[in-house]
Amino acid sequence: MEIELRRITKRFGHFAAVKDVGLHIRPGEVLGLLGENGAGKSTLMNVLCGLYAPTSGEIVIDGRPVTFAGPGEAINAGIGMVHQHFMLIPVFTVAENVVLGVEPTGRIDHLDLARARGQVRKINDAYGLEVDPDALIETLPVGVQQRVEIIKVLFRSADLVIFDEPTAVLTPQEVVEFFEIVKSLRDSGKAIVFITHKLGEIRQIADRIAVLRRGEIVGQAEHPDAVSEAELAEMMVGRPVSFDVDKKPYQPGPPMLAVKNLTVLRGNDEIAVDNVSLIVHSAEIVGIAGVQGNGQSALVEALTGLTHVSGGSVTFNGQDITQASTRERHRLGFAHIPEDRQRTGLIPAFTIAENMVLDSYYDDRFSKGPNMLWDVVNTAAAHAVVDFDVRTSSVFDAVDTLSGGNQQKLIAAREMSRDTDLLIASQPTRGLDVGSIEYIHSRIAQARDEGDGVLIVSSELDEILALSDRILVMFKGRIVAEFDGATADKGTIGLAMAGRY
Amino acid sequence: MNNAQESTVGLSEALLRRAAPSRAALEDLVVVPIFAVVVALVLGAAAMLATNVDLATVGRSYVALLNGSVGSVNAISETLTAAVPLTLAGLGIALGFRAGMFNIGAEGQLLIGGMAAVIAGFSFAGLPAIVHVPLVLLAGALAGGLYAAIAGWLRAATGAHEVISTIMLNLISYRLVDYLLRLDFIQREGRSDPISQSVLESAELPRLLIWLDPNLRLHAGVFLMIAAVIVINWLLFKTRLGFEFRASGENPDAARYAGMKAGLIIVLAMGLAGALAGLAGANQVSGVLGRASPGFSAGIGFDAIAVALLGRSHPWGVLLAGLLFGALEAGGRQMQVEAGVSIDLIGIIQALIIVFIAAPLLVRTLFPWGFRKAERAEREE
Numbered sequence: 001m002e003i004e005l006r007r008i009t010k011r012f013g014h015f016a017a018v019k020d021v022g023l024h025i026r027p028g029e030v031l032g033l034l035g036e037n038g039a040g041k042s043t044l045m046n047v048l049c050g051l052y053a054p055t056s057g058e059i060v061i062d063g064r065p066v067t068f069a070g071p072g073e074a075i076n077a078g079i080g081m082v083h084q085h086f087m088l089i090p091v092f093t094v095a096e097n098v099v100l101g102v103e104p105t106g107r108i109d110h111l112d113l114a115r116a117r118g119q120v121r122k123i124n125d126a127y128g129l130e131v132d133p134d135a136l137i138e139t140l141p142v143g144v145q146q147r148v149e150i151i152k153v154l155f156r157s158a159d160l161v162i163f164d165e166p167t168a169v170l171t172p173q174e175v176v177e178f179f180e181i182v183k184s185l186r187d188s189g190k191a192i193v194f195i196t197h198k199l200g201e202i203r204q205i206a207d208r209i210a211v212l213r214r215g216e217i218v219g220q221a222e223h224p225d226a227v228s229e230a231e232l233a234e235m236m237v238g239r240p241v242s243f244d245v246d247k248k249p250y251q252p253g254p255p256m257l258a259v260k261n262l263t264v265l266r267g268n269d270e271i272a273v274d275n276v277s278l279i280v281h282s283a284e285i286v287g288i289a290g291v292q293g294n295g296q297s298a299l300v301e302a303l304t305g306l307t308h309v310s311g312g313s314v315t316f317n318g319q320d321i322t323q324a325s326t327r328e329r330h331r332l333g334f335a336h337i338p339e340d341r342q343r344t345g346l347i348p349a350f351t352i353a354e355n356m357v358l359d360s361y362y363d364d365r366f367s368k369g370p371n372m373l374w375d376v377v378n379t380a381a382a383h384a385v386v387d388f389d390v391r392t393s394s395v396f397d398a399v400d401t402l403s404g405g406n407q408q409k410l411i412a413a414r415e416m417s418r419d420t421d422l423l424i425a426s427q428p429t430r431g432l433d434v435g436s437i438e439y440i441h442s443r444i445a446q447a448r449d450e451g452d453g454v455l456i457v458s459s460e461l462d463e464i465l466a467l468s469d470r471i472l473v474m475f476k477g478r479i480v481a482e483f484d485g486a487t488a489d490k491g492t493i494g495l496a497m498a499g500r501y
Numbered sequence: 502m503n504n505a506q507e508s509t510v511g512l513s514e515a516l517l518r519r520a521a522p523s524r525a526a527l528e529d530l531v532v533v534p535i536f537a538v539v540v541a542l543v544l545g546a547a548a549m550l551a552t553n554v555d556l557a558t559v560g561r562s563y564v565a566l567l568n569g570s571v572g573s574v575n576a577i578s579e580t581l582t583a584a585v586p587l588t589l590a591g592l593g594i595a596l597g598f599r600a601g602m603f604n605i606g607a608e609g610q611l612l613i614g615g616m617a618a619v620i621a622g623f624s625f626a627g628l629p630a631i632v633h634v635p636l637v638l639l640a641g642a643l644a645g646g647l648y649a650a651i652a653g654w655l656r657a658a659t660g661a662h663e664v665i666s667t668i669m670l671n672l673i674s675y676r677l678v679d680y681l682l683r684l685d686f687i688q689r690e691g692r693s694d695p696i697s698q699s700v701l702e703s704a705e706l707p708r709l710l711i712w713l714d715p716n717l718r719l720h721a722g723v724f725l726m727i728a729a730v731i732v733i734n735w736l737l738f739k740t741r742l743g744f745e746f747r748a749s750g751e752n753p754d755a756a757r758y759a760g761m762k763a764g765l766i767i768v769l770a771m772g773l774a775g776a777l778a779g780l781a782g783a784n785q786v787s788g789v790l791g792r793a794s795p796g797f798s799a800g801i802g803f804d805a806i807a808v809a810l811l812g813r814s815h816p817w818g819v820l821l822a823g824l825l826f827g828a829l830e831a832g833g834r835q836m837q838v839e840a841g842v843s844i845d846l847i848g849i850i851q852a853l854i855i856v857f858i859a860a861p862l863l864v865r866t867l868f869p870w871g872f873r874k875a876e877r878a879e880r881e882e
Contacts, residue, residue, distance in 0.1 A: 346752075358755065379517065
């Protein structure tokens with residue numbers, strides 16, 4: 001199936017999310033669609049999927065112009081989309097999820113699950129997906145859940161498969177497997193659109209690249225090898241982007257945070273953090289690498305006072321803080337960028353100003369007696385917003401009106417504009433675009449240059465490598481390896497992350 | 502660099518300008534409740550017609566409803582008198598909502614607060630009113646607050662859900678009141694039924710309009726109501742504690758991350774909510790009833806939940822909702838007298854208002870012309 005988008009424009013009010021875009025999607029080819037958050041990638045694809053009607057322009061399939069009245073018609077035309085957030089029912093099996101909405105039924109209109117299972121197996125075999133049709137979704141790892149989404153799309157006989165930021169939720173190993181699947185789909189003649197903002201990935205998987213910026217196609221590359229990552233980044237952001245983090249030579253100060261034989265249990269008494277010892281010096285960035293789910297979250301929670309410690313000790317500047325509360329640690333100079341910004345880092349319904357003082361509202365600067373000094377808060381928030389380049393028109397806007405990148409910048413602004421000594425940052429740039437990543441990295445490096453200790457936890461190895469002075473690898477709750485940040489080798493760290501070091 | 506700094510200052514000033522409330526927010530806050538009330542009245546008329554009330558009587562009932570609620574000085578006095586306890590208890594429930602607590606127990610807290618107020622009201626003979634009345638109110642608030650704090654403590658310490666525990670506490674309070682009313686030192690002398698002694702004259706909230714007509718029941722509780730609205734508004738939006746309440750209510754995980762003490766906040770929020778309900782109880786015994794008898798709460802604690810919902814858990818909204826429900830109650834009595842329509846109809850109308858408030862989409866569908874097209878706002882996501 002060959003699809004052409006001709007001069008597609010989609011306006012929301014006066015704002016043109018997509019302007020005059022022309023794209024050619026060919027069978028047996030992976031088209032990489034690159035762009036920052038908010039560049040219009042998702043809007044464009046939602047037009048293609050029939051979710052939005054284009055304001056102007058047309059969609060041509062195999063030479064015939066088509067219009068879709070809704071997603072159902074697009075699906076019938078053979079267009080399928082795998083969304084970034086999965087749409088699966090956790091308590092249903094794979095087969096049940098796949099047939100949901102188009103269930104095969106038997107003679108007396110009963111659900112023919114045997115047939116559904118058979119169909120799932122057939123798709124499995126055809127593309128090497130290896131998904132058990134009878135497994136419950138909630139028991140499956142994220143990578144396999146994504147394959148279930150792929151099966152859903154193929155089950156509805158899609159000839160064009162659109163992947164929206166498919167690798168955002170995957171571990172490095174899962175990404176490798178996922179690419180194999182994409183290649184087998186392509187080789188069987190499907191047309192693929194791969195939406196991402198990750199430069200490395202798009203050059204690995206795409207046969208052709210189109211770059212979208214502010215709703216317009218700003219560049220196309222027929223061969224991914226013909227363009228460098230730097231060139232792509234510049235097209236995407238509109239200015240040269242630096243991938244190296246500028247920081248002063250490594251000159252660590254005295255030890256700041258000392259963790260000794262720390263053990264943390266999960267709710268079900270499983271060991272999450274197993275006898276971990278580590279030291280963070282002043283003016284040093286320590287990176288903790290590891291595939292997610294190896295105890296990093298529990299370690300950060302223990303260090304920030306959010307969970308109880310079962311054994312071991314934590315000292316900060318010589319003071320024992322093993323049992324200190326979150327608030328006490330704040331007062332001592334802890335800053336914490338949490339892993340999940342929506343769930344723990346922000347209150348989406350509150351204003352930007354309110355979120356800016358979420359963990360410092362009690363400070364003498366912001367309150368007097370029982371009263372909050374909202375004027376002071378608002379002014380301080382406005383300054384921080386400007387300082388950290390949070391794009392908003394007013395500090396009275398609710399945080400849920402901000403994009404993910406701006407939300408993360410807001411958290412960074414809150415945590416780093418305070419006078420702190422130690423920054424603990426969990427997945428500080430997850431889901432962010434190149435421009436925001438560059439900015440947050442430079443801010444973290446700046447904090448370290450000013451003498452702060454920094455502990456970074458990230459499952460993005462590139463991020464750990466770019467920032468860290470020392471790298472620790474966590475596997476199954478233990479620190480299994482330590483590397484020097486300047487000389488560390490990506491392959492070796494990767495092996496350690498998989499427990500083979 | 503200098504240039505950049507200057508533009509920084511300019512920018513941050515622009516950021517401090519408040520955007521006008523969006524049309525959608527306005528629709529949600531104002532238009533939906535108004536339509537809800539209108540639809541409820543229309544459906545109430547339909548309910549009357551369905552029970553063989555003829556059209557003329559339906560018309561007369563609504564005229565009586567209007568007259569009985571705002572048609573005369575007496576009607577307004579009755580409306581305000583009914584609105585006071587509804588608003589007070591409604592404020593408590595709204596406060597709970599803001600802090601993430603669904604307090605079903607206002608009825609019980611009101612009963613316990615009322616009982617404490619009665620006891621304080623008939624004891625302490627010889628106190629001047631200026632001391633006695635505040636003492637009575639304080640006793641009611643304290644007892645109601647402590648009673649509600651039990652549910653808060655259970656939630657904080659054991660995780661027991663406050664919906665269940667407050668329902669249980671309601672049931673306990675009914676029996677407890679029955680028992681207390683038969684105790685020698687509470688029961689009125691010479692009576693065998695459970696009824697308390699009357700509060701002393703010095704413990705009564707002064708009537709405000711007896712210079713006009715000695716039958717007007719409006720009492721000083723109305724000032725208490727307005728003061729409570731102002732104080733709770735201040736507490737929620739201007740204070741540190743209010744910030745903690747609202748943060749915990751919106752996102753408990755973020756509140757914990759920010760170092761707020763979840764358990765303490767739960768107990769405090771429940772305690773304050775109960776204190777307001779207890780104040781409503783004290784207001785009833787000292788301003789209206791003069792004594793306590795079984796069931797003197799008359800369902801106010803449950804109606805208050807509706808008041809808090811209708812008022813969108815905002816203190817000023819709660820005041821408006823309390824006034825509306827007070828008007829419905831006062832007008833409903835008039836309706837029963839003049840048109841002979843059962844007062845249960847008022848219950849139906851109140852229930853319908855809540856149904857439509859809880860289902861804004863339904864209202865939007867019924868009255869598409871009242872709202873700007875919602876489609877665009879949703880799709881802009």
